[in-house]
Amino acid sequence: MNVQNQIPRTGAEQALLALLDQRSGADDAALAGRMGELRRAARDAFAANGLPHRRVEEWKYTDLRAILRSSAPLAAPLDAAAEAEGQFRAVTFPGARRILFVNGQLSRAHSDLAGLEPGLTVVPLASALAGGQGAVEKLGTLAPQRYDGVLALNTALAEEGLVIRVEAGAQITRPLHVAHVFTLDAPAATFTRRLLDVGADARFTLVESFQGRDGVAYQVNDALELFVADGAHLDHVRIQEDSAEALHFASLMAETGHKTQFHSFALTTGALASRVSLYGRFAGTHAHVGLRGATLVKGRQHADMTLLLDHAVAHCESRELFKTVLADEARGVFQGKIVVRPDAQKTDGRMMSRALLLGETAEMDNKPELEIFADDVQCGHGATAGELDADLLFYLKARGIPAKEAEGLLIQAFVGEAIEFVEEDGLREAIIARAEAWLKARAI
Amino acid sequence: MALLEIKNLHAQIEDNQILRGLNLVVNPGEVHAIMGPNGSGKSTLSYVLAGKEDYEVTDGEALLDGQDLLEMDPDARAAAGLFLAFQYPIEIPGVATMTFLRSALNAQRKARGEDELSTPDFLRLVKEHAGRLGISQEMLRRGVNVGFSGGEKKRNEILQMTLLQPKLCILDETDSGLDIDALKIVSEGVNALRSPERGMVVITHYQRLLDHIVPDVVHVMHKGRIVRTGGKELALELEASGYAGYGQDAA
Numbered sequence: 001m002n003v004q005n006q007i008p009r010t011g012a013e014q015a016l017l018a019l020l021d022q023r024s025g026a027d028d029a030a031l032a033g034r035m036g037e038l039r040r041a042a043r044d045a046f047a048a049n050g051l052p053h054r055r056v057e058e059w060k061y062t063d064l065r066a067i068l069r070s071s072a073p074l075a076a077p078l079d080a081a082a083e084a085e086g087q088f089r090a091v092t093f094p095g096a097r098r099i100l101f102v103n104g105q106l107s108r109a110h111s112d113l114a115g116l117e118p119g120l121t122v123v124p125l126a127s128a129l130a131g132g133q134g135a136v137e138k139l140g141t142l143a144p145q146r147y148d149g150v151l152a153l154n155t156a157l158a159e160e161g162l163v164i165r166v167e168a169g170a171q172i173t174r175p176l177h178v179a180h181v182f183t184l185d186a187p188a189a190t191f192t193r194r195l196l197d198v199g200a201d202a203r204f205t206l207v208e209s210f211q212g213r214d215g216v217a218y219q220v221n222d223a224l225e226l227f228v229a230d231g232a233h234l235d236h237v238r239i240q241e242d243s244a245e246a247l248h249f250a251s252l253m254a255e256t257g258h259k260t261q262f263h264s265f266a267l268t269t270g271a272l273a274s275r276v277s278l279y280g281r282f283a284g285t286h287a288h289v290g291l292r293g294a295t296l297v298k299g300r301q302h303a304d305m306t307l308l309l310d311h312a313v314a315h316c317e318s319r320e321l322f323k324t325v326l327a328d329e330a331r332g333v334f335q336g337k338i339v340v341r342p343d344a345q346k347t348d349g350r351m352m353s354r355a356l357l358l359g360e361t362a363e364m365d366n367k368p369e370l371e372i373f374a375d376d377v378q379c380g381h382g383a384t385a386g387e388l389d390a391d392l393l394f395y396l397k398a399r400g401i402p403a404k405e406a407e408g409l410l411i412q413a414f415v416g417e418a419i420e421f422v423e424e425d426g427l428r429e430a431i432i433a434r435a436e437a438w439l440k441a442r443a444i
Numbered sequence: 445m446a447l448l449e450i451k452n453l454h455a456q457i458e459d460n461q462i463l464r465g466l467n468l469v470v471n472p473g474e475v476h477a478i479m480g481p482n483g484s485g486k487s488t489l490s491y492v493l494a495g496k497e498d499y500e501v502t503d504g505e506a507l508l509d510g511q512d513l514l515e516m517d518p519d520a521r522a523a524a525g526l527f528l529a530f531q532y533p534i535e536i537p538g539v540a541t542m543t544f545l546r547s548a549l550n551a552q553r554k555a556r557g558e559d560e561l562s563t564p565d566f567l568r569l570v571k572e573h574a575g576r577l578g579i580s581q582e583m584l585r586r587g588v589n590v591g592f593s594g595g596e597k598k599r600n601e602i603l604q605m606t607l608l609q610p611k612l613c614i615l616d617e618t619d620s621g622l623d624i625d626a627l628k629i630v631s632e633g634v635n636a637l638r639s640p641e642r643g644m645v646v647i648t649h650y651q652r653l654l655d656h657i658v659p660d661v662v663h664v665m666h667k668g669r670i671v672r673t674g675g676k677e678l679a680l681e682l683e684a685s686g687y688a689g690y691g692q693d694a695a
Contacts, residue, residue, distance in 0.1 A: 392536055395534050397519045398518050409543070
């Protein structure tokens with residue numbers, strides 16, 4: 001008997017188990033071989049372990065048994081009206097190629113899939129799955145060893161998404177933007193997944209955005225798998241602006257090869273509760289990974305950023321900087337763990353989480369960890385939580401700048417330290433503008 | 445009407461009484477120097493007038509152009525024409541100096557019901573005055589005071605003062621940390637702002653600054669009050685005799 005089975009299942013878990021059961025017949029028929037095996041394993045793991053809860057260390061501050069009160073039904077198939085609304089609502093980044101997902105489903109009509117740059121292929125996940133092993137052979141191979149219930153659900157249920165490949169040597173300067181918009185007026189759950197495979201010495205920029213209808217408690221479960229081959233350079237930007245009632249759960253898995261550059265930036269302002277689990281693995285030496293984020297939340301929002309970075313090989317560098325701004329009763333969570341394995345000599349890792357608490361009732365939980373098994377490394381971490389500096393505010397006000405505007409300038413400067421790592425000018429300016437918009441909305 | 449009128453001002457910080465019945469009248473066009481030993485309350489006076497929260501006014505009043513300063517928030521005091529040049533200007537990483545100057549200027553204009561300055565007009569104005577104070581374009585692009593030397597920070601204070609054109613300038617130990625060349629540049633900047641409409645209160649421990657910014661009136665402050673008032677020759681006398689008569693050895 002599995003001990004876990006004795007924990008009473010929550011309503012949401014029962015609904016998810018029913019959904020998994022309902023889908024299993026179709027899966028088993030359609031997906032032979034490894035994909036079918038992967039899904040079955042994910043279903044079984046979820047059936048045995050259920051939703052992650054506070055007694056699981058990595059989910060201590062984000063207890064899904066409490067947060068996910070009920071599991072929404074899957075979103076209905078797309079119609080033209082929803083697609084048009086998604087097209088209208090989705091953010092645009094000047095110069096980027098946009099692919100649109102509405103209610104968790106690819107909107108072919110409003111996706112710019114024509115005239116792809118040489119060396120770039122973009123295949124809808126559904127087609128890739130139907131097409132057999134070749135296209136999806138790497139799918140699921142970056143999953144963490146420990147059970148992650150959110151990822152298990154994604155693996156078992158994601159039918160929609162993309163498989164993106166960048167051929168070795170391709171230098172693609174135009175960012176690819178995958179926009180997700182939720183348009184329905186009743187809650188629904190979406191499961192999306194993307195695999196990005198960047199070939200050796202290639203260069204690529206991936207932008208992802210998540211938005212949705214205000215006032216609707218929809219549920220997003222999204223996963224992204226990134227392979228950065230030797231010598232490749234990948235920039236990744238993730239913008240999560242889901243509705244303030246939505247739940248947003250994301251799993252990011254990345255593996256970097258020899259002499260790679262991988263920079264990821266996350267802007268988080270949306271969702272009632274959000275969690276990003278980022279699993280990074282250094283598979284080749286002399287790689288540089290930079291992970292940064294700016295989170296601005298208010299009201300009763302809960303935003304969790306959890307990282308696990310695995311320095312498996314020597315001579316790699318990692319830099320993490322996460323800035324969290326918490327207004328009202330908002331709660332922020334940062335958990336960052338850097339593991340340096342015995343072979344990973346000369347590892348250079350620096351991790352920093354800083355939080356700015358704007359209200360007495362805001363809360364930040366910071367948990368940085370280092371697990372070092374090699375003896376010749378440079379690793380450091382830091383975590384702070386504090387309020388706006390009264391002396392800085394006074395200086396600005398003494399020059400005639402009203403209190404709210406002065407606070408805005410200081411908050412902008414605070415998150416700006418992380419945003420400035422976004423290299424591409426247009427994207428960086430767009431992110432700054434979105435942070436400014438958040439501040440303006442708060443000041444009204 | 446007096447530009448600044450302070451009557452019987454009492455202020456404390458954390459139960460520590462610092463100002464104990466201070467009186468001061470500054471008329472338009474006048475430059476007043478306030479001298480005094482360390483701990484006499486000079487800087488407290490400047491902070492209380494500018495509205496720093498840490499200080500509690502327990503009695504008395506302070507009027508700027510007849511308006512009750514003590515009832516106003518710090519930004520409203522600035523918009524009403526008060527400017528404090530800080531003894532220790534602080535660094536604000538991430539807020540570019542140009543953004544800061546522009547926010548300050550436009551906020552004050554807005555508070556007074558004036559239009560915001562256009563970008564070209566603003567840039568022209570800053571360029572003109574920054575050049576005169578030896579502040580480079582590169583410094584203006586940096587965070588406010590970030591990486592500035594002590595002298596550069598003080599020059600940046602004078603630049604702000606010049607752009608904001610206040611009615612009343614309070615200079616809190618502007619000479620501290622300045623070498624003689626920087627002192628000259630800063631003094632020239634201050635003297636350029638002297639006008640029949642504007643008043644200045646120059647707080648200093650040393651007479652040296654007053655060779656460059658020549659005051660009309662000199663006050664000696666001691667234990668939270670003005671204990672002596674005279675002409676510019678009073679500063680010279682203090683330079684010779686020190687503050688020994690005020691409970692402290694010559695500095």
